[in-house]
Amino acid sequence: xxxxxxxxxxxxxxxxxxxxxxxxxxxxxxxxxxxxxxxxxxxxxxxxxxxxxxxxxxxxxxxxxxxxxxxxxxxxxxxxxxxxxxxxxxxxxxxxxxxxxxxxxxxxxxxxxxxxxxxxxxxxxxxxxxxxxxxxxxxxxxxxxxxxxxxxxxxxxxxxxxxxxxxxxxxxxxxxxxxxxxxxxxxxxxxxxxxxxxxxxxxxxxxxxxxxxxxxxxxxxxxxxxxxxxxxxxxxxxxxxxxxxxxxxxxxxxxxxxxxxxxxxxxxxxxxxxxxxxxxxxxxxxxxxxxxxxxxxxxxxxxxxxxxxxxxxxxxxxxxxxxxxxxxxxxxxxxxxxxxxxxxxxxxxxxxxxxxxxxxxxxxxxxxxxxxxxxxxxxxxxxxxxxxxxxxxxxxxxxxxxxxxxxxxxxxxxxxxxxxxxxxxxxxxxxxxxxxxxxxxxxxxxxxxxx
Amino acid sequence: xxxxxxxxxxxxxxxxxxxxxxxxxxxxxxxxxxxxxxxxxxxxxxxxxxxxxxxxxxxxxxxxxxxxxxxxxxxxxxxxxxxxxxxxxxxxxxxxxxxxxxxxxxxxxxxxxxxxxxxxxxxxxxxxxxxxxxxxxxxxxxxxxxxxxx
Ligand code: HEM
Ligand code: HEM
Ligand SMILES: [Fe+2]
Numbered sequence: 001x002x003x004x005x006x007x008x009x010x011x012x013x014x015x016x017x018x019x020x021x022x023x024x025x026x027x028x029x030x031x032x033x034x035x036x037x038x039x040x041x042x043x044x045x046x047x048x049x050x051x052x053x054x055x056x057x058x059x060x061x062x063x064x065x066x067x068x069x070x071x072x073x074x075x076x077x078x079x080x081x082x083x084x085x086x087x088x089x090x091x092x093x094x095x096x097x098x099x100x101x102x103x104x105x106x107x108x109x110x111x112x113x114x115x116x117x118x119x120x121x122x123x124x125x126x127x128x129x130x131x132x133x134x135x136x137x138x139x140x141x142x143x144x145x146x147x148x149x150x151x152x153x154x155x156x157x158x159x160x161x162x163x164x165x166x167x168x169x170x171x172x173x174x175x176x177x178x179x180x181x182x183x184x185x186x187x188x189x190x191x192x193x194x195x196x197x198x199x200x201x202x203x204x205x206x207x208x209x210x211x212x213x214x215x216x217x218x219x220x221x222x223x224x225x226x227x228x229x230x231x232x233x234x235x236x237x238x239x240x241x242x243x244x245x246x247x248x249x250x251x252x253x254x255x256x257x258x259x260x261x262x263x264x265x266x267x268x269x270x271x272x273x274x275x276x277x278x279x280x281x282x283x284x285x286x287x288x289x290x291x292x293x294x295x296x297x298x299x300x301x302x303x304x305x306x307x308x309x310x311x312x313x314x315x316x317x318x319x320x321x322x323x324x325x326x327x328x329x330x331x332x333x334x335x336x337x338x339x340x341x342x343x344x345x346x347x348x349x350x351x352x353x354x355x356x357x358x359x360x361x362x363x364x365x366x367x368x369x370x371x372x373x374x375x376x377x378x379x380x381x382x383x384x385x386x387x388x389x390x391x392x393x394x395x396x397x398x399x400x401x402x403x404x405x406x407x408x409x410x411x412x413x414x415x416x417x418x419x420x421x422x423x424x425x426x427x428x429x430x431x432x433x434x435x436x437x438x439x440x441x442x443x444x445x446x447x448x449x450x451x
Numbered sequence: 452x453x454x455x456x457x458x459x460x461x462x463x464x465x466x467x468x469x470x471x472x473x474x475x476x477x478x479x480x481x482x483x484x485x486x487x488x489x490x491x492x493x494x495x496x497x498x499x500x501x502x503x504x505x506x507x508x509x510x511x512x513x514x515x516x517x518x519x520x521x522x523x524x525x526x527x528x529x530x531x532x533x534x535x536x537x538x539x540x541x542x543x544x545x546x547x548x549x550x551x552x553x554x555x556x557x558x559x560x561x562x563x564x565x566x567x568x569x570x571x572x573x574x575x576x577x578x579x580x581x582x583x584x585x586x587x588x589x590x591x592x593x594x595x596x597x598x599x600x601x
Contacts, residue, residue, distance in 0.1 A: 179487065
């Protein structure tokens with residue numbers, strides 16, 4: 001850690017991980033209801049568990065983005081953070097808003113649109129905090145060195161804030177409501193968040209492989225170009241069945257298919273830089289995350305997204321467990337693994353110790369990643385059976401669900417394994433620092449082509 | 452890859468191309484907005500009661516168990532076409548009575564069956580909610596879903 005104010009990131013990472021833990025708890029509760037339907041039915045209905053689960057995800061990912069930005073910005077801009085106190089204040093506001101929303105949900109206080117359930121005043125607090133964050137980091141950038149990494153990152157963050165404003169617009173016409181709802185939801189995850197993802201990955205690769213910045217930054221522009229050229233019109237894959245004109249069927253099908261390209265490019269990018277790299281960075285675990293993130297994102301977003309994105313397929317699969325399968329692996333690969341990778345990279349430096357307890361971190365990586373994949377497979381099987389029985393044959397929804405019990409039990413099992421992986425990671429991040437393991441780092445040597 | 456391309460050229464393509472695609476997307480969205488208001492939904496039928504029904508829908512966060520037009524949660528049946536499923540196209544009065552009776556019958560308390568919570572709606576709120584569901588069923592959505600099952 002070259003700059004003192006990079007340590008501003010630490011409380012962000014801690015809050016993010018605390019909320020991640022809670023997210024998993026609510027996910028387990030919801031998955032338990034799928035397995036034993038009467039579980040907690042009187043105390044906490046399923047919708048409360050689900051809203052808690054999804055909102056915690058979004059809030060902690062945003063806090064993770066902020067922490068990552070505070071960590072990276074001083075090094076990239078060669079400039080201390082404009083105001084560390086502003087950063088702590090803005091984190092406090094954000095964390096308070098998130099916590100207040102979470103508590104409110106348990107008492108039925110919410111707005112009622114999926115993912116945008118936060119009460120109005122919570123939305124305002126989130127906006128204020130995010131603007132403080134943007135001000136703080138943009139001031140740092142303005143005073144310092146501008147690189148493709150920090151420019152693309154800040155562009156992604158600013159645009160995320162701009163599209164967030166559509167969350168305040170709730171038309172009375174349900175079709176129009178849905179039209180703009182996707183301006184937040186889709187344009188975030190398949191648009192501007194990809195700018196954040198690509199630039200954070202680029203940062204990790206520059207640091208860990210030692211490949212020339214010029215090369216990495218050119219790739220970065222190509223990737224984010226592919227992301228927005230495809231992702232903007234790709235929104236059309238959500239406009240097939242909500243009362244929008246039929247031209248969205250060809251447009252949405254074609255452009256959302258192209259959305260696979262930036263995810264594929266990120267895989268090629270990460271592995272090429274890894275093989276080209278001359279530097280043998282001691283943080284093996286961070287390298288593992290930096291390669292795993294684009295790989296799983298390619299499968300979750302790219303392959304699982306493509307699976308149901310063509311309009312004539314989506315006609316049958318729309319709104320089934322197939323969607324839930326894709327949602328899980330895409331979010332996990334692209335954004336959860338990204339933040340976990342940055343934390344893995346940053347923590348040893350923030351704590352000023354050599355990379356420590358690497359083996360546990362890597363176990364956490366494999367346990368959690370395999371468990372998320374398994375969860376995705378079970379939900380996919382459930383979704384395919386559901387699609388066939390309900391959408392092709394026309395069987396009643398509840399009867400179909402009775403056929404899927406086995407898959408839901410397996411999903412719950414996978415969830416327990418995710419929780420185990422998460423505990424291992426938390427201990428690896430924040431637990432006592434040990435001697436450097438593996439010593440010296442002979443496996444996964446960069447430049448030899450072996451992974 | 453792309454050795455002929457310089458970094459600044461890649462940057463300019465990114466900015467220019469993104470702006471271009473954004474403008475196309477915004478234009479098509481504006482047209483879709485117009486289309487929804489004038490063609491695919493019943494703007495005249497969007498009465499105060501339908502609007503209130505949407506508020507009831509949101510206030511009780513039905514979306515985190517059910518889906519509506521395929522969006523939402525996957526824990527409970529699709530409701531975008533529940534009006535059709537209850538026979539509203541043939542017999543509106545019976546459909547109203549049926550949907551209302553279902554909601555009033557909660558909680559069913561059947562062991563091993565997913566449970567919908569009980570809601571204590573006033574008659575007015577109930578009727579608005581059903582108006583909203585009826586209105587939603589009337590949206591021209593390219594004939595989705597494939598079966599009344601939802
Ligand atoms: C990291 C990127 C991505 C994330 C985080 C993500 C996440 C999600 C989520 C959470 C949903 C469900 C939304 C809802 O509640 O209705 C969804 C739906 C969908 N996604 Fe993605 N996605 C990503 C990328 C992609 C890509 C690249 C494609 C296409 C190749 C794609 C295709 C779809 C489709 C077609 C749906 C609609 C499913 C339906 O009809 O029910 N997604 N995505
Ligand atoms: C212990 C692990 C987990 C379990 C048991 C679990 C369980 C669930 C359940 C039961 C739902 C509701 C599905 C429905 O509406 O019927 C859900 C939704 C969701 N979960 Fe998880 N989850 C877990 C971890 C995660 C993780 C790590 C992520 C992020 C990568 C995530 C992201 C989501 C999203 C985005 C949705 C909404 C999906 C959609 O609208 O399509 N979950 N989860
Ligand atoms: Fe999308």
